[in-house]
Amino acid sequence: MAYNQFELLRQRRFLPFFVVQSLGAFNDNVYRQAIIGLLASIGLSASQQSLYTNLAPALFILPFFLFSATAGQIAEKLEKSRLIRITTTMEIVIMSVAAVGFLLQNMPLLLVALFGTGLQSALFGPVKYSILPSVLKPEELTGGNGLVEMGTSISILIGMFAGGLIFELAGSHGPETAATAIVLLAIAGNLVSRMIPPVDAGMPDLKVNINPIPESRRVMALAKKQPAVRNSMLGVSWFWFFGTMLTAQMLTYAQVNLGGTASLYLLPLALFSIGTGIGSLLCEKLSARTVEIGLVPLGAFGMSAFLLDLYFARPDAAVATGLTLAEFVRAPGSLRIMIDFTGIGLFAGIFIVPLFALIQSRTPKQEISRVISAVNIQNAMFIVLAAIAGIALQMESFKVGDTVVPMPGLSIPQLFLCLAIANTLVAIWIFTIVPEFLMRFLSWVLVRALYRLELHGIEKHVPDEGPALIVCNHVTYMDALILSASIPRPVRFVMYYRIFNIPVMRWIFRTGKAIPIAGAKEDPEIMRKAFDAVDAALAEGEIVCIFPEGALTKDGQIAPFKGGVEKILERRPVPVVPMALRNMWTSMWSKRDGRLARMRVPRRFRAHIQVVAGEPVPGREASAAALEARVRALRGDAA
Structure with a gap:
């Protein structure tokens, strides 16, 4: 019988870990969407809602800057299944604090817990990717990464739907439902983590340095020793820039350019996530079970092609307004837009999986956790840059003292066009400085x-x-x-x-x-x-x-x-x-x-x-x- 990557889902060396990381991604998004649901239900003013919705991403991403380097050292020093149990235990504690925040409808407490989820994610990230080369054979690395990326994408999508529906379906019992759900999910993740077999530490004698600034510099230098790894890191971080820039516009794009209700933004997000999952799974078949970085240019140019077509599919504001999901699907031109979002996600999956597999396969096992922590630091930087760039490019002007500084004032389709062009140029640049990718x-x-x-x-x-x-x-x-x-x-x-x-x-x-x-x-x-x-x-x-x-x-x-x-x-x-x-x-x-x-x-x-x-x-x-x-x-x- 021919090998199938889904066989890994029947094996203890992979399945419990896969379930734990999927539950973690699911719970994070249930929590974040439930916070948005609570904001809408407790009658805060528009300015207060805006304050909290802008503060929340910053609080979540801040721990990646502060603690990723330390997390990489810890993941290198400790036996990996033990560290996963520690992080899932942390998740129970953090979600218990969040549950109290929901029950008291206390936003500051919920934001403190959100910072805690960022901390827990920063600690889990290095072990999430460094465990795979230890438990998978070299020929399984691409397939295993594909499954992990697929599981993460689908878990995020379902978590967003589930979290968004809690306050709609539970009504006045929304806070209690949200509190119960996030704690039970955290407990489930911890129980499953106890089934992960022991995985040796990469460097048990490593001395942990908790000072974030010098250690961040040290792990970044460690990650940049090999040109192929260094530029694969750049590719991974660019993927997060691209994804952040794209998905951050979905709410406004769905209303202004697709003519839908506010909830219609979930459709392009769902199509993008499903496409990413499919593309991630295709990597093993396309690569013939090797770490095939030749797929990276294919993914990059595919992302640009579909994003470029998305611009031409709907360059202006929609004529209709207030369309429901069913009405939008039946509207002329909608099929092309849905195919574009799916295609962008599909080629994004083909782009990202070989990059992670290359980083894992080319990095010495005693360094891989610290290299992944460096990837997370760089990813966080690119996510912040994407958020700032998205806001700046859509501004028409801003004031510096008495001086009015003109800004591009791009529409969202124009922003997508610029992103497609930038993605092509960045891809060409990466493949120029590391010809191995293009070769x-x-x-x-x-x-x-x-x-x-x-x-x-x-x-x-x-x-x-x-x-x-x-x-x-x-x-x-x-x-x-x-x-x-x-x-x-x-x-x-x-x-x-x-x-x-x-x-x-x-x-x-x-x-x-x-x-x-x-x-x-x-x-x-x-x-x-x-x-x-x-x-x-x-x-x-x-x-x-x-x-x-x-x-x-x-x-x-x-x-x-x-x-x-x-x-x-x-x-x-x-x-x-x-x-x-x-x-x-x-x-x-x-x-x-x-x-x-x-x-x-x-x-x-x-x-x-x-x-x-x-x-x-x-x-x-x-x-x-x-x-x-x-x-x-x-x-x-x-x-």
Whole structure:
């Protein structure tokens, strides 16, 4: 039976954690929406309601600035299931205080509890994402993150609906109902947390520094050591900027531009959340169970495309007003708007899941909680910036003393247009400074368009960290791209310099830091530089892939392996992973059909091919002949 990511929901290593984090997200939103319901029910003035509704988000986000760095250290030091039990116990205490606030209809007390929920979320955030690499296999990381993002999105959505309905359905008993609901949900989360199996601490001897300012600087520096992780963090924070800017406009957008009642804003929010959940789940299928950061550009440009279409779908205020949900759905043009919101969410899910999976897979396990805390600090900054930018861009002017300063005064559709353009520019910038993102995207598109790819043993035998040499048979001009799309870690390919210099492909190979090589008789200087580059890459803990046959096969059979692999291992005896490409001889760009026929679309367009990895061989025991035998066995008769 084929693997399905939903199998994780039947396993104790994942299910209790998934339920706990979903209940937490659900309870937070029930609580926040119930506060809004209470504000409407106790008859506060419009100015008082505005004060509380603007103060509430600030109180919730403030703990992320103050305590995230400390939370990352604690999550690194403590056994993770124990920390989750501590945080869910905190939730019971905080929600008990909130319950008293509801019963007394005391807004200051409710805001104190809201600050407490922010504190609890800041403590839970690092362990939420750092636990996944410890309990999931590398090939399950994308699927597990997809489930977590889906669970969070749907829990937030249902929590908003449930919290918003409490005071409508319960009437005069709304405060009692809200108080009971949030405490029971907190207790349920704590009970489920006790089923989470123990997960070792990342760094039990770590000394916790509670001073937030120097420690925040320290964890930010720690997170920025690797360019790919640093820019994945930037991508995650941009996602929160984008989402905050988009969702903060929903209430006004629903009334002014969609012509609906105040409650209609829940429809675009629901569609966005559902789309995000679907996109998150699709990531595992699209990535073939690897951490495929090539999906990130796809997600970014998809978000921009649907947001741009949303602007053109309704650029002005609606003609009708006061539409109910059913009336809006039946109105002309509404289907396009609903598809746009769903599409934005879907590609947002495709964008965010690989970024989190990359951060988890590329960060040492003894540092990951602190790196996630750095992500949370940066996210909080971007959320605040998004809120300020959303308000500023819609202002027509403001006064500084006696001077009136003009402002853009954008409508909400115009704001969406600016956000779509900004999202595209930010995506291009990120992919420019970290070409690996764009290179993986191009590899992913080419390989998935031209082949049906099946992987075996990659996640089991390719090491998650440290140096390794990969040896593989060489069948087509696409072999390096196929392997780079199959292996979750960046790979330095050693390839014949004439293939390296193929137009268009050259840019991809150069961006991927491929190493061109020539024969000793053809160009000894290129060969010397190639071996030096291979040794330097292995010394840096990278993966290097060579094709020991030295050339493409001319008859579909594996040629004898040359001694270059032994020369590499003499200098640096790293583990060697034998790999085989199967069913490639009759696919695109092999030499089977001759030089002229190679450039036309062959008979086996989208051929079903396989990449198979075998058990690593210690470098000191490997020889060209032994590795050749292993690759032959892996390929079998599937030439």
